[in-house]
Amino acid sequence: MANTNSDHGYTLSEFSRIVDLPIPTIHAYERQRIIKAHDSQSGRRVFTDEDVDWVKCLVHLKAAGMSLKDIQEYVAWQDLGDQTIPNRVSLLERTRDEFIKKNQRILQHLQVVDDRIAWYQAKESGESVGNEPFSQYVKDRGHTE
Known part of the structure; x- marks a missing residue:
């Protein structure tokens, strides 16, 4: 889950269409802390180009058989930084x-x-x-x- 300074933000419906996932699935991934919406300057929840890239990677990990539990762990390690690369x-x-x-x-x-x-x-x-x-x-x- 990457933080980004990208100026472009996608609404939930735009993001859903771009990543080809239903909105309820995106909500479930948010609850599981696999993806995270960002707050725009106007206070709306938005997703970025980096979020699009992450979800595309996520789709491949799931298709390769990685469980959601393992993906959650992967995300947590990613958030902790480079010291977790071996994990x-x-x-x-x-x-x-x-x-x-x-x-x-x-x-x-x-x-x-x-x-x-x-x-x-x-x-x-x-x-x-x-x-x-x-x-x-x-x-x-x-x-x-």
């Missing part, structure tokens, strides 16, 4: 490693789907005959559960 790096590495494992499982599932498509296409074209039980199919191709 942030460790959290990001753990998130990356878990994401890689999850992605490998997803790719394995995709391979099973692709293999089944190929098998059905071969059966349809007459290149393959008979039935192939799924358990045998998985075993023959070296797939795990």
Whole structure:
């Protein structure tokens, strides 16, 4: 959560549209202290370009599997300054490693789907005959559960 001296401020509805998040989600993130609105000179709550950049980063962290609890911790460390960089790096590495494992499982599932498509296409074209039980199919191709 960056503090900024940016002169441009976005209203909540503008910010919502720019970051493509519903207003209730933004409110929830504010309650969880993941994002913070700034007070403008006129007393209105506004968001800045840096807030837009932070939310874009946040979306990637969430998509990579980082929990809101971990994001809150990340934000707290960020607010404490550079001495917490090792903590942030460790959290990001753990998130990356878990994401890689999850992605490998997803790719394995995709391979099973692709293999089944190929098998059905071969059966349809007459290149393959008979039935192939799924358990045998998985075993023959070296797939795990």
